[in-house]
Amino acid sequence: MNPSPNSLALARLGVWRPAAVAAAVAALACLPLISTTSFAVGFLDPAGTYAILALGLNLLIGGTGQFSLGHAGFFAIGAFTAGILSSNDAWPFWLAIPAAGVIAGLFGVALGLPTLRLIGPYFSMATLGFGLLVAEILGTASWAGGRTGITVNYPQAGSYTFDELSFFWVILGAAIITYFLVWNLRHGATGRAFVALRESDFAARACGVHLAGYRVLAFVISAVLAGIAGALFANWNGFLDASNSVTSSTFGLPASVAFVAMVVVGGLDSTFGSILGAVFISAVQYWLQDRPELAETLYGACIVAVLLWARGGLAGLPALTRAAWGNLPGRVHAGDAHG
Amino acid sequence: MNDLVQVVLSGLVTGGIYALLAAGLTLIFQVSGVVNFAQGALAAVGAYTCWSLENQHGVALAPALAVTAAGLFLLGCLLQAVILRRLGGDLASSVIVTLGLLIVLEGGIGIVFGYSPPTTPLSLPLPDGQFNLGDWSLSLQELVLAALPIILLGALFLGLRYTRVGTAVRAVSQSARGARLVGIPVDRVRLAAWGVGAILAGAAGILIPSASTAPISPGMVEPYLLSAFTGAVLGGLDSLPGAAAGGWGLGILQNLVSYYTPTQVTSWGVGKDAVIFALLLAVLMARPTGIFGTAVQRRV
Numbered sequence: 221m222n223p224s225p226n227s228l229a230l231a232r233l234g235v236w237r238p239a240a241v242a243a244a245v246a247a248l249a250c251l252p253l254i255s256t257t258s259f260a261v262g263f264l265d266p267a268g269t270y271a272i273l274a275l276g277l278n279l280l281i282g283g284t285g286q287f288s289l290g291h292a293g294f295f296a297i298g299a300f301t302a303g304i305l306s307s308n309d310a311w312p313f314w315l316a317i318p319a320a321g322v323i324a325g326l327f328g329v330a331l332g333l334p335t336l337r338l339i340g341p342y343f344s345m346a347t348l349g350f351g352l353l354v355a356e357i358l359g360t361a362s363w364a365g366g367r368t369g370i371t372v373n374y375p376q377a378g379s380y381t382f383d384e385l386s387f388f389w390v391i392l393g394a395a396i397i398t399y400f401l402v403w404n405l406r407h408g409a410t411g412r413a414f415v416a417l418r419e420s421d422f423a424a425r426a427c428g429v430h431l432a433g434y435r436v437l438a439f440v441i442s443a444v445l446a447g448i449a450g451a452l453f454a455n456w457n458g459f460l461d462a463s464n465s466v467t468s469s470t471f472g473l474p475a476s477v478a479f480v481a482m483v484v485v486g487g488l489d490s491t492f493g494s495i496l497g498a499v500f501i502s503a504v505q506y507w508l509q510d511r512p513e514l515a516e517t518l519y520g521a522c523i524v525a526v527l528l529w530a531r532g533g534l535a536g537l538p539a540l541t542r543a544a545w546g547n548l549p550g551r552v553h554a555g556d557a558h559g
Numbered sequence: 560m561n562d563l564v565q566v567v568l569s570g571l572v573t574g575g576i577y578a579l580l581a582a583g584l585t586l587i588f589q590v591s592g593v594v595n596f597a598q599g600a601l602a603a604v605g606a607y608t609c610w611s612l613e614n615q616h617g618v619a620l621a622p623a624l625a626v627t628a629a630g631l632f633l634l635g636c637l638l639q640a641v642i643l644r645r646l647g648g649d650l651a652s653s654v655i656v657t658l659g660l661l662i663v664l665e666g667g668i669g670i671v672f673g674y675s676p677p678t679t680p681l682s683l684p685l686p687d688g689q690f691n692l693g694d695w696s697l698s699l700q701e702l703v704l705a706a707l708p709i710i711l712l713g714a715l716f717l718g719l720r721y722t723r724v725g726t727a728v729r730a731v732s733q734s735a736r737g738a739r740l741v742g743i744p745v746d747r748v749r750l751a752a753w754g755v756g757a758i759l760a761g762a763a764g765i766l767i768p769s770a771s772t773a774p775i776s777p778g779m780v781e782p783y784l785l786s787a788f789t790g791a792v793l794g795g796l797d798s799l800p801g802a803a804a805g806g807w808g809l810g811i812l813q814n815l816v817s818y819y820t821p822t823q824v825t826s827w828g829v830g831k832d833a834v835i836f837a838l839l840l841a842v843l844m845a846r847p848t849g850i851f852g853t854a855v856q857r858r859v
Binding site for chain 2: 515
């Protein structure tokens, strides 16, 4: 995201930037104190959860330039792993959530290796098939609750039991850690290797970038983060059911499309943009929760509009606006990757 | 033996729907280079249009089908002319844009008709009863449902083979630049291919309720998508007969698999879809150009 001239000036002062970040985090942490339960379940928790998933997907799309239509599958795997572990086997949530990430990551390896060589629409088709298959299996299998679904207990830490409001702090913490992890990956040697691969895998290989390794790495990290997001979802939503057509918007193809929409609408080249995208799509889904068809149409239209007119997405809007005003020549780089 | 023949016949019914969807995908990809992930939504739009004309406006079936086909043709043309043409053949963008269109169309259906499936079914006047041939006794309804896609796709193949438009379509799919050089209006051929592709999707959408007895809903095509894409991939995305044969083959394979799968395995949720997905991965990995397709060269 391009800093506005104002915040740029502040950033030059050095101390202000960490202070601003700390203030923003503190403000976010206060949200559960002033929010209602329905607002937390409808907006705060989903926005934080999906931000984690979108950050991982951003790494994959930024890393390989390929669009996965199967991340609802990893999300569902994470959700059901955490749900089954904490309900049937009474694992504490802080163990069940990383375990869900590990399981989703293993599936990521299993799918990432065979799809390594696939480009463009072929990759999308293979991942689409994966997502549909996972939804189908989890929707019918008896061990996953079959047609009745499974109930997940409220997460507990010691004697304290989280509710939908206080669990937002867990989500927020996980999202912040994820953001710094992904930001570092994208801005370090790994990120440069990803960009090189996306722009020209041929040239990248000539420079000694290990194509297979980095592609699988990006895929597996995104799968792990989707699994963790799914596990968080299981904890605050409290109920998992992949069989119902209404919940196909949680685990099915519409969910995978919504995840891609978060990354695309947020801005393909911006790490922070993916958070913006996740918040934006969650907000649309919350404000239009009684009219899901309007919400779908709206963010579908946003995808098309971003692709046609505003490639930088939400994160590129400041630059786009300034370009339109034309008062700041030479500072128009919509694809700038500054978180 | 009769059981087996009946299983194969039921496979041809679902396979026909896969074949129609796969052929539409292939036709559009051949001519415009876009994998249309919105194909399933177009099918749902067709089903809803036909249902609405029949049940809400009291139109007879034949004119309702004609109006639906015309509407879908226009919709397909519109998508190509207004949106996809502007992307200029960028593969990654076309994936996302057709995805966006998928949910715009599904959401649009929801806005107009609501998300919950309508109570009156979309029914075709299909014959009841059994058809007896020697020792075999087959459902007459399934015979008709299996025959309809064969007739439709047969007409499409003949049209592509023997008409001027069909020749132009084949020329553009071989080389858009070459076609332009010999004076073929490439943009208009692309419009026509999108229109016809949308009609093929709509035909699948109209057949699905009769083939599955499920009510129509915006996401009604989702269970068919995996096999439709796998069928298209078996045809290498550039061979119409290959895609159609792939679709029919998958339908039969699926039915045979679920016929012979023990119920314990089914209760684990691992059934026909897992087989299809394994096949899709295997074909994509081993022969990205499909079994019937021609080899393509990739630019680096």
